[in-house]
Amino acid sequence: MKCYYCALEGKDSEAVAICIVCGMGLCMEHAIRKDVDVWEGGYPLPSKRVKTPLPRILCPACYNSLYGK
């Protein structure tokens, strides 16, 4: 799979990741890693945040849609 963003720019880069939202192939330059905290437990015991967050890869467009202002 090739990087969609690089293809738009006329470059030919191998994809190293896939956006979890839209499925777009992404090279290292265009992949955005947005880790998500994972919480376990809850009522009637306090929730605990697990030490290792969940890795989540997004493309620039989806990142902006979800987190952009």
Added chain:
Amino acid sequence: MTTSLGKRCVAEAVGTFILVFFGAGAAIVTLMLAAGTTPATSFNIGIGALGGLGDWLAIGLAFGIAIAGSIYAFGRISGCHINPAVTIALFATRRLPGRDVVPYIAAQLVGAAAASLLFAWAVGPDAVAIGGLGATTPFPGIGYLQAIVIEAVGTFLLMLVIMGAAVDERATPGFAGLVVGLAVAGIITTIGNLTGASLNPARTFGPFLGDWLLAGQNLWEFFPVYIIGPIVGAVLAAFLYDYLCCE
């Protein structure tokens, strides 16, 4: 990583404050509304004079909705026990570390006391003189031991619901607060006119302290009923549930 013990204690205090302010507050307001009416029987101390068992259902729902709201607000932070009996039952079944038990219970007692004192200040002397700050005592004809057993059975059901709807990993997520609140409302409707349906040593502590400090009745002789009954009931329920669920 969990929220710090200090923040969890604040959550417990605020949750218990909400429980006592709205729950015991509903009992106070009901007694104030019924003031001056002639009870049909000596078994009626005022709650029930207006709508019979409906009075208790209304008080039960006030407790239940306050509890459900607190659970959804603070359940993830402290566990929202807002009840020393629940805290002790979770400790007894090794779900809560021992170092958390005393701070949790202290926070619950502080929250309950603050709620009773603030309610008395906000409503005025009638909240103490007529409403008794919603204090729980065994009703006419209910003996000391009988009251302990009734409180134990009531809290037994409450803790069973908590175990089944929240502690059990197979429980449907998201419903625990609603179900626990409704269970409390149902329990109060049935045993409210027998013991006051405390189910919770902190819920009784707040009004007892408020009455004692504000020249109301001295009811401390009944406090053991609302310590022993709820704790025994909650611990038995937690152990029974674990026994029934073990392979």
